[in-house]
Structure formats: structure tokens, C-alpha cells
Amino acid sequence: MNKWTKTAAGVAVSLALLGSSALANAADTIKIAMAGPVTGPVAQYGDMQFTGGNAAIEMINQAGGINGKQLEAVIYDDACDPKQAVAVANKIVNDGAKYVLGHLCSSATQPASDIYEDEGILIITAASTSPEITGRGYELVFRTIGLDSDQGPTAAKYIAEQVKPKKVAVIHDKQQYGEGIASSVKIGLEAANIPVVAFEGITAGDKDFSAIIAKLKKLDVDFVYYGGYHPELGLLLRQSKEKGLDAMFMGPEGVGNKDISSIAGEASEGLLVTLPKKYDLDPANKAVVDHIVAKGEDATGPFVWTGYAAIQAMAQGMKAGKEDPFELAEYLRNNTASTVMGDLQWDSKGDLKGFEFGVFSWHKDGTSTQKQ
Amino acid sequence: MSEQFYYFLQQILNGVTIGSTYALIAIGYTMVYGIIGMINFAHGEVYMIGSYAAFFVLAGLAMLGIDSLALLLIAAFALSIMITSAYGWSIERVAYRPLRGGNRLIPLISAIGMSIFLQNFVRLAQGSRDIAMPSLITGGWTIGPADAFNVTLSYMQVVIFVVTFISMTVLTAFISKSKMGRACRACAEDIGMANLLGINTNKVISITFVIGAALAAVAGVLLSMYYGVINPYLGFMAGLKAFTAAVLGGIGSIPGAVLGGLILGITEAITAGYFSSEYKDVVSFGLLCFVLLFMPTGILGKPEVEKV
Known part of the structure; x- marks a missing residue:
């Protein structure tokens, strides 16, 4: 037996030991899978969801x-x-988890939820806002966040009533989430007789937006709504400032994290963002904030709280004896869950009843204050 | 002068800026192809490594308290070129040289593997989040009326033009005047014959990779400062565009790479400016198909005559 086979044998034995210890634990634990981006350009949002989910489970x-x-x-x-x-969803099925917190991006949640529905796994997403996710008549899909179709009208209403711009451009990143919200804002603005002079897509991952900025400058736009995530909006803001485009920007909750301030710097000051309400400022949630801060994590992100609430809702159902995913789904539809977000109720599709987004003004240091 | 003119001028300037950097990256593709007839798909990642090297140099110097602009720029270019060239050289040694002489498809697959390896290596080592770069050169000129549409040209854009122009001049002089440059041209014409005549072809190939990587590093430093953000994925799209530029201009031809880069950059800017940015890539890749249909070797490509 040479050195390599010895090492391999050692690894195999230790893996086998790990496997058996996991089996021994399986009887008295309930496994909850938390799926979302740990890596990739939007991993920040994944961290928020994992922080909230982990805190809820620990508490x-x-x-x-x-x-x-x-x-x-x-x-x-x-x-x-x-x-x-999809690969992650199959792995979760194989690992035998019956409950999923996630996924984060709408475009990831949608294909994954097909698998969960088929395999009888309950999923609560804390961040996916695309209406289609709950619009397919699935029994086991829930969310603890609003929909694009709520966020769009909130943004459009705020723009029409508070900002009252002369010419608006609506830009999106051609993805399910971004384009969905952007279309909804456009419809809302047109209904309020605010002229939308440009509606265009950019490519996610692009770095140079000088051509589209020059176009907006020529159209003399004074307000830009961007549907998408922060890496592109950060660059748009920064380049707009450099190129002298004097317009106010607004984006959905997908742009609201500290990285936009490090990308855009001063240009991020005054950006408007629709976000879920700031549950970390609610005195009733002080114990949870303390728990998260004591671990050295950040309690301010919106998905920390939607993630926490999702786990609480699952746990409340399980405590009532509904450990079967289908019974748990039935329980969530018919009962009120008391969570860090307040009392939550779901409709037959799995959407929250009466969820509202707030409009926040972003600051260059990465914080935000509520406008409405 | 009318607003239309200013708008056109602005879009041309935007296009030339982005085209210059496509050209810098495209040189790496075209030189390698010219000499060993292989497409180095890991070249986009080499550019990404150049950006990261620049970030570390700038962050390191900032920590030491150095804030002289000239010193920072020189250090960023010099060190980034050195580090990136070392990567370029190693990539050739590790991934391509052992496979040389075999089927042409094998180094191509190896190149794709190298690209995936480098991207994930940087992602694991540095994290996948966007890193914000300090902007050293800020401000710019405004041309035209103050109350209507005016053209903005940032100092950084001018730096990009100037540095690209200098790099290209130095490269052209090197290829046409120096002994090594002559050896490169000889290898491009017939590598087997060059070998028989006593040229160290292994060395020439290594030099080619080093030059390509050095120019990619220049592009990496310039673009990371211009856009202010780097992440491990930025090499993919940039590499794809630069490759397109190289093919458009005629792969194997250095002036072709420059011309291809500029045409691609300007086409993108004009399309986004006058039609819609959604069709930017459609039009630029459509142009590529169109050019290749009528000029299969690209605009300046002359097959089997002179490739470098």
C-alpha cells in the first residue's frame, strides 16, 4: 500500500464515520435546507437570508x-x-430535507420550486419577488416578501405623487426580476400620465454604460428607474455622475445593499430604493438583533428579517404537529403566524396578505432612511 | 454646431474608449494565433488577473501612505505587467507546451480548462463580490453648450487613448525593428522552418504569451480604474469581445486587432446610442458574421502571407 492509497483509505474511513454520525443525529433533528447564493455577484443577499435563517433556528x-x-x-x-x-434542488431531495428556506433570486427559485413541488418539499422564499413563482397553482410554495407587482406600483405611486418628474427613463437588466419590475413601473407611470421617454434593457455583467447614458442625457431625462441588481446600477450611477447626467435614480430592493455605495461612491447619495420595512428598528425585535449582533453579523438587511420570519412560520406549524409538508402548507394557509415581521397570513397562492414596501432614500455610507 | 453633432461626437468618443481596450486585449489573441495557430481562450482571464494585480498594488501602496499620483500609476502598471506576464508565461508552460504538436483541438480544450481554473482560483482566493477600485484620475472636460447636450471627455478616457497608443507604437517598433521581433515574424510565417534555421521557437512562443499578457495587464489597469469595479467574472465577456475584435480585424494581424477593436467599440456605442442598447450585441456580432461572409479572413487578415 503506497502513500496515496493509505491517504485515500483514511479519507474513506473518516467519511464513513461522519456518515454514520449524521445518521445517528437524523432521528431527533429536523433538517431545514437553506438555499441561496453563497458565492457569485449577489452573495450579499444570500448572507442576509442565511443570517436570519440561522438566527431563527438557533433561537x-x-x-x-x-x-x-x-x-x-x-x-x-x-x-x-x-x-x-436545479442541481441544488436535486441534492436537497437526495439529502432528505423536507423544508427549504430559499432560493433567493427569482430566476433560481422558479426552476427549483418545480422540483420541490414534485417531491413534496415545502419551500418558503424570503426574497424572490417574481409573481410567477406563486402563480402556477403550486401547493407547497410560499413567500415572506411582497411581489414585483406590489413593488412596481409602490415605486410608480411614489414617483408620480412625490417626485413628479418631467421625463422618465425606465432601464432594466433583461432578467426575470429586473424586467418584471421595470415593466410594472412603466405601466404605473403611464397610468399616472408621467411620460416614459425610454424603456431599454442593458446586459447584466456589462461595465460600460456610457452610450446609454449619453442617450438619456440627450433625451433630457430627469428621473431614471432601474429594474435589476446593484452591480449594474452602481456603475450606472457612477458613470452618470461622471458624464453629467443630472437625474434622480430609483431601484427595487435588489439594489439596496452597502456594495452599491462602494461601487458608486458619492453618486449613490439620494438614490431611492423600495425595501421591506426596517424590522431591525422595531423594539419588539431587540432580542433577535442582539443575538445576531453578538455573533458579529449584520442585522440590518431586509432578507435577514424575511428569512427569520419564514423559519418562524415553519416552526410554528411544526409545533402544532404539522410536520408533513402538505399539512404544514395547509396550516400556513389557514392560520396566522406570529413572526418578527408581525402577524403574517397567506392567501391560497402562497403570497402574503397585505405586504407593503417602503420607499427609502439611500446614503453614500451605505445606510438608508425611510421616506414613506 | 448642433446638438446632433455633439451627440454623435460623444458616442464616437465612448466607442473609441471601449474599442481601445478591446484592441489591447485582442493583441494577445491575435499574436498567439499568428504564431502557433491556437486560440488562447484563457486570455480574458489573464486580463482579469491584470485588474486584480492593479488593485493589490494600489491598495498596498495606499496602506503604506503613498499618495503621489505618478508613483501610484507607474507602480500599478509596472507591477501588474510583471505579475500578469508571469501568469501568461506559466499558462503557456503548464497548459499548452506539453500539448503542442498534437491535434489542434487539444490545446483549445486545455485553454478553456485554464480559463475556468483561473476564474475559480481568483473567486476562491478573493471572493466573488465586486471590489471597488479607488479612482485616481477624476474630472474631465466638457465641450459644447452648458444648458443643452454637451460632450464630456474624462481625463481617464484621454489616459486610455494615450496609453493604448503608446503600447501599440512600442509593440509595432518591437515587432518590426528588434531581433526578437524579427524572430516572431519568422515563426509566424513558418515555425518549422524558423526552427531549422536556428531560431529558438520555444522562446519566441513564450515571449508571445508574455507580450499578450503584458498588454492585457495594461488593459486591466486602465479599465479597472475607469470603471472602478472588478470581479472574477469580468474576463469572460471582455475576452469574448476582444476575440471578436481579433477575428473581425483578421486574426493573426496586429493592425487588424486594433482596427477590429475600434470598429467593434464604435459599432456598439452607435447602436446603443441611436437604436437600443438591447441590440448592441446583436448588431456587433451580426457585423462579425457579415464581415466574415465576404472576407473570411477578416478585414486585414492575409492567410499564409504574413500573420504577425
Whole structure:
């Protein structure tokens, strides 16, 4: 036996040992899969969801778990990529988890949820806002966030009533999430008789937006709505400032994180963002904030709270004896879950009843203040 | 002068800026193809490594408290070129030289593997998040009326034009005047014959990769400062565009790479400016198909006559 085969044998034995210890644990833990981007350009949002999910699981376990059983979180990385999300979903099926918190990006949640629905796994997404995800009549798909179709009208209403711009351009990144919100804002603005002079897509991953900025400058646009994520909007803001485009910008919750300030610098000051309400400022949630801060993590992100609430809702159902995913889904539709986001109720599709986004003004240091 | 003219001028300037950097990256594709007839698909990643090297040099110097602009720029270019060239040289040694002389498809697959390896290597080592670069050169000129549409030209854009122009001049002089440049041209014409005549072809090939990587590093430094953001994925799209530029201009031809880069950059800017940015890539790749249909070797490509 040479050195390599010895090492290989050692690894195999230790893996086998790990496997058996995992089996021994399986009986008294309830496994919850948390899927979202650990890597990739939008990993920040994944961190928010994992922070919230982990905090909820730890606090529930500290308080005695679910009828004597402990919850166990397993994190899966889908990198916000639809193809990888499908692979992750299959892995979750194989690993035997019955509940999923995730995925994060709408374009990842959608294909993954097909698999969960077929395999009888309950999924609550804390961040995917595309209406289509719950629009397919699935039994086991829920969310603890609003829809693009809520966020768009909120943004359009704010623009029409508070900002009252003369000429608006609506730009999007040609992806399910970005284009969905952008279209909804455009429809809302046109209904309010605000002229939308440009509606265009850019390519996610592009770095140079000088051509489109020159175009907006020529059209004399004074307000730009961008549907998409922060890497592109950050560059758009920065380049607009350099090129002298004097317009106010607004984006959906996908642009609202600190990185936009490090990319755009001063140009991010005054950006408008629609975000879920700031649950970390609610005095009732102080214990949760303390728990998260004590671990050295950030409690301010919106998906920390939607993620936390999703786990709480699952746990409440399980405590009521509904451990079967179908019974749990039934329970969520018919009961009120009390969570860090307040009392939550779901409609028959799995969407929250009465979820509202707020409009926030972004600052160059990465913080934001509520406008409405 | 009318607003239309200013708008056109602005779009041309935007196009030339982005085209210059396509050209810098395209040189790496075209020189390697000219000499060993292989497409180095890892070249986009070499450019990405150039950007990261620039970031580390700038961040390191900033930590040491050095804030002289000239010193920072010289250090960023010099060190980034050195580090990136070392990568270029190693890539050839590790991934291509052992496979040389075999089927042409094998080094191509190896190149794609190298590209995936480098991208993930940087992602794992540095994280996949966007890193913000300090902007050293800010400000610019405004041309035209203050109250209507005016043309903006940032100092950084001028730096990009100037540095690209200098790099191209130096490269042309090197290829046409120096002994090594002559050896490169000889290898491009007939590598087997050059070998028989006593030219160290292995050395020439290594030099080619080093030059390509050095120019990619220049592009990396310039673009990371211009856009202010780097991430491990930026090499893919840039590499694809530069490759397109090289093919458009005639792969194997250095003036062709420059011309191809500029045509591609200007086409993109004009399309985005006058039609829609959604059709930017459609039009530029459509142009590529169109050119190749009538000139299969690209605009300046002359097969089997002179490739470098």
C-alpha cells in the first residue's frame, strides 16, 4: 500500500464515520435546507437570508426546539444561477430535507420550486419577488416578501405623487426580476400620465454604460428607474455622475445593499430604493438583533428579517404537529403566524396578505432612511 | 454646431474608449494565433488577473501612505505587467507546451480548462463580490453648450487613448525593428522552418504569451480604474469581445486587432446610442458574421502571407 492509497483509505474511513454520525443525529433533528447564493455577484443577499435563517433556528433550538426535536440548518449554494439551483434542488431531495428556506433570486427559485413541488418539499422564499413563482397553482410554495407587482406600483405611486418628474427613463437588466419590475413601473407611470421617454434593457455583467447614458442625457431625462441588481446600477450611477447626467435614480430592493455605495461612491447619495420595512428598528425585535449582533453579523438587511420570519412560520406549524409538508402548507394557509415581521397570513397562492414596501432614500455610507 | 453633432461626437468618443481596450486585449489573441495557430481562450482571464494585480498594488501602496499620483500609476502598471506576464508565461508552460504538436483541438480544450481554473482560483482566493477600485484620475472636460447636450471627455478616457497608443507604437517598433521581433515574424510565417534555421521557437512562443499578457495587464489597469469595479467574472465577456475584435480585424494581424477593436467599440456605442442598447450585441456580432461572409479572413487578415 503506497502513500496515496493509505491517504485515500483514511479519507474513506473518516467519511464513513461522519456518515454514520449524521445518521445517528437524523432521528431527533429536523433538517431545514437553506438555499441561496453563497458565492457569485449577489452573495450579499444570500448572507442576509442565511443570517436570519440561522438566527431563527438557533433561537428556536435554545428555547427547546420543536416538541423536543432540534432544528438543523444545511446551507446550499446556488450562486443565483438557474442551472445550479436545479442541481441544488436535486441534492436537497437526495439529502432528505423536507423544508427549504430559499432560493433567493427569482430566476433560481422558479426552476427549483418545480422540483420541490414534485417531491413534496415545502419551500418558503424570503426574497424572490417574481409573481410567477406563486402563480402556477403550486401547493407547497410560499413567500415572506411582497411581489414585483406590489413593488412596481409602490415605486410608480411614489414617483408620480412625490417626485413628479418631467421625463422618465425606465432601464432594466433583461432578467426575470429586473424586467418584471421595470415593466410594472412603466405601466404605473403611464397610468399616472408621467411620460416614459425610454424603456431599454442593458446586459447584466456589462461595465460600460456610457452610450446609454449619453442617450438619456440627450433625451433630457430627469428621473431614471432601474429594474435589476446593484452591480449594474452602481456603475450606472457612477458613470452618470461622471458624464453629467443630472437625474434622480430609483431601484427595487435588489439594489439596496452597502456594495452599491462602494461601487458608486458619492453618486449613490439620494438614490431611492423600495425595501421591506426596517424590522431591525422595531423594539419588539431587540432580542433577535442582539443575538445576531453578538455573533458579529449584520442585522440590518431586509432578507435577514424575511428569512427569520419564514423559519418562524415553519416552526410554528411544526409545533402544532404539522410536520408533513402538505399539512404544514395547509396550516400556513389557514392560520396566522406570529413572526418578527408581525402577524403574517397567506392567501391560497402562497403570497402574503397585505405586504407593503417602503420607499427609502439611500446614503453614500451605505445606510438608508425611510421616506414613506 | 448642433446638438446632433455633439451627440454623435460623444458616442464616437465612448466607442473609441471601449474599442481601445478591446484592441489591447485582442493583441494577445491575435499574436498567439499568428504564431502557433491556437486560440488562447484563457486570455480574458489573464486580463482579469491584470485588474486584480492593479488593485493589490494600489491598495498596498495606499496602506503604506503613498499618495503621489505618478508613483501610484507607474507602480500599478509596472507591477501588474510583471505579475500578469508571469501568469501568461506559466499558462503557456503548464497548459499548452506539453500539448503542442498534437491535434489542434487539444490545446483549445486545455485553454478553456485554464480559463475556468483561473476564474475559480481568483473567486476562491478573493471572493466573488465586486471590489471597488479607488479612482485616481477624476474630472474631465466638457465641450459644447452648458444648458443643452454637451460632450464630456474624462481625463481617464484621454489616459486610455494615450496609453493604448503608446503600447501599440512600442509593440509595432518591437515587432518590426528588434531581433526578437524579427524572430516572431519568422515563426509566424513558418515555425518549422524558423526552427531549422536556428531560431529558438520555444522562446519566441513564450515571449508571445508574455507580450499578450503584458498588454492585457495594461488593459486591466486602465479599465479597472475607469470603471472602478472588478470581479472574477469580468474576463469572460471582455475576452469574448476582444476575440471578436481579433477575428473581425483578421486574426493573426496586429493592425487588424486594433482596427477590429475600434470598429467593434464604435459599432456598439452607435447602436446603443441611436437604436437600443438591447441590440448592441446583436448588431456587433451580426457585423462579425457579415464581415466574415465576404472576407473570411477578416478585414486585414492575409492567410499564409504574413500573420504577425
